[in-house]
Amino acid sequence: MILANGQIFEESLQNSIISSLKERIPATLKGPKLDPEKIYAAAERLYQRVLKGEFDALAEPLLSMAHLSHETFLEYAKEFSGAGLKKKVELELGASPFAPQEVSPHHYAVRKPLGVLLHIAAGNVDFLPAYSVLEGLLAGNINLLKLPTGDKGLSVKLLQELIKEEPSLAPYIYVFDVPSTEIDTLKELSHYADAIVVWGGDLAVKGVREFADPNSQIIVWGHKLSFAYVDQTTSEEDLSDLAEDICLSNQMLCSSCQGIYFDGADEKDLESFAERFIAVLCATNAKMGPASLGMRAKSALSLLNERMEGRGKIYQKDGVSATIYPDSELVLSFLFRNLWIKPLPEEKIVEVLKPYRGYLQSCALLVDESKKTRVREQLFLAGLTRVVGPHMSLTEPLEAHDGAYALSRYTRIVDYVE
Amino acid sequence: MDHVKKLFRLRHPYDTLKNDDLFVKAMRENCAWHYAHCPEYKAILEREHFKPEMIQHYDDLAKIPYIPTLYFKHHYLASRPDKKMILKVTSSGTSGHNQSKIGYDIYTILRDWGMVKRLFRYHKVWSLKPTHFVVFGYQPHKGNNKAIAKSSWGFTFTSPALSKDYAIRWVNGEYKVDLENIEKKLIRYAKGHHQVRSLGFPAYTFFLLQQMKAHGVHVKLPKGSKMTLGGGWKQFYAQACSKQEFYDLAHEVLGLEEKDIIEFFGAVEHPIMWTTCEKHHFHTPVYARVIIRDPDTFEPLPHGQMGLINLLTPISRAAPLTSIVTDDLGILHDEDCGCGISSPYLEIVGRVGLEDIKTCAAGAEDLLKGAKS
Numbered sequence: 001m002i003l004a005n006g007q008i009f010e011e012s013l014q015n016s017i018i019s020s021l022k023e024r025i026p027a028t029l030k031g032p033k034l035d036p037e038k039i040y041a042a043a044e045r046l047y048q049r050v051l052k053g054e055f056d057a058l059a060e061p062l063l064s065m066a067h068l069s070h071e072t073f074l075e076y077a078k079e080f081s082g083a084g085l086k087k088k089v090e091l092e093l094g095a096s097p098f099a100p101q102e103v104s105p106h107h108y109a110v111r112k113p114l115g116v117l118l119h120i121a122a123g124n125v126d127f128l129p130a131y132s133v134l135e136g137l138l139a140g141n142i143n144l145l146k147l148p149t150g151d152k153g154l155s156v157k158l159l160q161e162l163i164k165e166e167p168s169l170a171p172y173i174y175v176f177d178v179p180s181t182e183i184d185t186l187k188e189l190s191h192y193a194d195a196i197v198v199w200g201g202d203l204a205v206k207g208v209r210e211f212a213d214p215n216s217q218i219i220v221w222g223h224k225l226s227f228a229y230v231d232q233t234t235s236e237e238d239l240s241d242l243a244e245d246i247c248l249s250n251q252m253l254c255s256s257c258q259g260i261y262f263d264g265a266d267e268k269d270l271e272s273f274a275e276r277f278i279a280v281l282c283a284t285n286a287k288m289g290p291a292s293l294g295m296r297a298k299s300a301l302s303l304l305n306e307r308m309e310g311r312g313k314i315y316q317k318d319g320v321s322a323t324i325y326p327d328s329e330l331v332l333s334f335l336f337r338n339l340w341i342k343p344l345p346e347e348k349i350v351e352v353l354k355p356y357r358g359y360l361q362s363c364a365l366l367v368d369e370s371k372k373t374r375v376r377e378q379l380f381l382a383g384l385t386r387v388v389g390p391h392m393s394l395t396e397p398l399e400a401h402d403g404a405y406a407l408s409r410y411t412r413i414v415d416y417v418e
Numbered sequence: 419m420d421h422v423k424k425l426f427r428l429r430h431p432y433d434t435l436k437n438d439d440l441f442v443k444a445m446r447e448n449c450a451w452h453y454a455h456c457p458e459y460k461a462i463l464e465r466e467h468f469k470p471e472m473i474q475h476y477d478d479l480a481k482i483p484y485i486p487t488l489y490f491k492h493h494y495l496a497s498r499p500d501k502k503m504i505l506k507v508t509s510s511g512t513s514g515h516n517q518s519k520i521g522y523d524i525y526t527i528l529r530d531w532g533m534v535k536r537l538f539r540y541h542k543v544w545s546l547k548p549t550h551f552v553v554f555g556y557q558p559h560k561g562n563n564k565a566i567a568k569s570s571w572g573f574t575f576t577s578p579a580l581s582k583d584y585a586i587r588w589v590n591g592e593y594k595v596d597l598e599n600i601e602k603k604l605i606r607y608a609k610g611h612h613q614v615r616s617l618g619f620p621a622y623t624f625f626l627l628q629q630m631k632a633h634g635v636h637v638k639l640p641k642g643s644k645m646t647l648g649g650g651w652k653q654f655y656a657q658a659c660s661k662q663e664f665y666d667l668a669h670e671v672l673g674l675e676e677k678d679i680i681e682f683f684g685a686v687e688h689p690i691m692w693t694t695c696e697k698h699h700f701h702t703p704v705y706a707r708v709i710i711r712d713p714d715t716f717e718p719l720p721h722g723q724m725g726l727i728n729l730l731t732p733i734s735r736a737a738p739l740t741s742i743v744t745d746d747l748g749i750l751h752d753e754d755c756g757c758g759i760s761s762p763y764l765e766i767v768g769r770v771g772l773e774d775i776k777t778c779a780a781g782a783e784d785l786l787k788g789a790k791s
Contacts (some may be wrong), residue, residue: 294769304716305489308462
């Protein structure tokens with residue numbers, strides 16, 4: 001599906017539309033500026049339609065897949081209301097983002113959009129491609145979106161609705177369905193872009209670097225790993241909340257828990273913690289209902305293989321597991337309610353985690369109150385960008401992505417003398 | 419290895435009930451052979467405190483330590499020295515990391531060949547009539563060790579070949595999908611008198627049939643034509659295309675009857691040629707047994723319940739493929755399906771988990787996209 005100028009086109013027209021960008025983009029840039037107030041107003045009208053239940057049919061299947069309630073959906077939608085978006089812009093760019101600032105007498109600095117963004121979106125969250133474009137719009141850019149493989153059409157639908165509410169957004173939004181293997185087409189698209197925004201893992205980023213010009217700016221929102229940090233004093237309640245977050249997210253998000261680092265290195269302490277935690281995890285799992293048979297079967301095979309390889313001490317019950325490993329490496333878990341437990345004494349946090357700088361994201365910090373502030377600073381020093389409580393997976397649209405505000409990265413500062 | 423030899427000489431390939439005893443003895447022999455000749459296998463058994471002599475009764479089969487196919491991707495297990503391995507084949511994962519490499523010696527190949535001959539005869543695949551072969555798969559070239567490429571090449575010898583066309587051709591050092599050529603050839607063969615036999619991944623076959631339908635093709639392939647499928651339905655789990663839709667499409671586009679469509683399934687870690695009956699069911703052949711296991715406990719499940727598929731066979735003398743667990747979920751059915759074969763049949767329901775495992779299907783998708791550009 002192709003979206004250009006607010007209209008849907010046949011895939012066969014893709015190449016001719018892409019070639020026409022050569023004329024369309026300068027025309028849009030030279031035309032009237034994108035007015036942020038118009039975006040807020042359009043978003044507000046869309047939000048009112050959400051409140052009336054107009055999008056329920058679209059949202060329900062996605063919500064039930066993610067075990068989210070209708071209330072959560074409405075709360076989330078509120079962040080995309082006119083007021084919500086305005087708050088985001090103010091937080092990320094300041095109260096009057098595009099107003100000139102006098103740096104010294106006669107010398108001004110002013111924030112401008114980058115111009116044209118090419119978004120290479122990931123497919124793990126259905127709504128993400130549209131979200132990425134929206135951020136691009138808020139920063140005043142023209143947006144070219146490459147849909148992820150297997151996209152189910154939700155993003156195009158949302159963007160189309162936004163344009164319906166505010167037709168002047170039409171020349172700022174283009175959606176193309178180019179397979180990642182069509183390097184020549186992607187190359188052509190990247191020629192028009194001032195920056196390429198990539199959501200995805202190392203492979204996706206590597207792919208983009210291969211076709212991008214050497215001097216293209218690439219903005220990466222990469223795959224991240226998150227974990228919990230505990231000690232002997234961690235409460236049952238925190239463990240239970242963490243277990244709930246693990247069961248809800250199935251550890252599928254960048255911000256969800258892959259494993260637990262234990263403050264200490266004594267084998268006996270680790271074992272007694274693992275026994276405590278597996279009991280909590282089993283109870284939560286029983287309360288929430290098991291993961292699907294397919295997910296459980298996949299983990300069961302991974303654990304069987306682990307056992308055959310003689311790796312780790314495995315605590316496994318009712319389709320969930322925790323495995324103690326002697327090393328402190330930060331790795332992906334087997335997912336679907338299976339995690340690792342590893343020793344990491346507080347004094348080693350920085351040296352152990354620093355090498356993973358590109359992958360670090362969240363930590364659910366569940367240690368004794370008296371040392372929380374100290375440990376949090378250690379985690380930030382190591383390179384983490386988010387230290388939160390046990391419900392770690394839920395992120396807010398207003399939060400920075402991986403330590404940076406998207407909007408400031410989608411703009412640039414220019415100087416002039418008057 | 420007398421019992422194994424006997425098992426592979428049985429005249430009736432589906433008479434499992436009468437031959438349970440023989441199967442148990444053959445498994446004991448096979449297990450003992452690998453225990454004695456493959457130190458890694460011996461270690462696996464010892465860790466589970468298992469000895470080959472413990473296989474005495476049918477129920478003991480479930481106690482043989484089972485190896486997940488995942489393990490073969492990181493370990494080359496062999497009970498014969500390298501120089502005795504005539505063939506080394508890899509599974510169809512697209513990256514080296516995800517491939518199993520398994521060696522075959524002359525004994526294993528001969529047993530396999532005997533099995534294939536008998537099953538082809540039972541399912542009336544052999545034919546003396548001149549045939550056009552259409553392979554929806556890889557054209558052979560010497561760098562391709564994929565089991566699927568080897569077996570599809572072998573298939574083109576089941577009757578005298580008038581022609582051999584491949585959907586994935588080796589052109590200038592790389593594989594390219596050329597479905598257009600296949601479509602043209604099928605239309606031409608439909609006008610002739612000679613039977614057509616096709617073999618390939620369900621994915622390619624399905625894409626081609628869809629494409630032909632879109633082009634408005636409705637032909638009837640000559641009498642004796644058959645469509646054979648192998649290499650898995652993995653991609654269809656996501657597409658939710660039922661097998662019935664597939665058969666209907668084959669009828670609409672090529673005029674094939676349901677009974678003309680035969681499906682095969684096997685794996686490098688389990689080189690048994692499972693073949694569908696006329697009702698499209700994979701009945702257990704005498705050469706193998708299936709145990710469906712509960713994923714939470716690995717305990718055997720009663721027939722009719724879904725679980726992990728544990729496949730057992732004494733076929734290989736070259737590698738300890740005695741008892742393996744695949745990464746598919748399946749159900750073993752006892753019902754009489756009316757095809758005349760009484761052994762239980764295996765339904766493969768789908769691949770475990772959601773992780774993006776690169777398989778034939780994913781590779782196929784990539785190649786097809788390449789063809790589109």
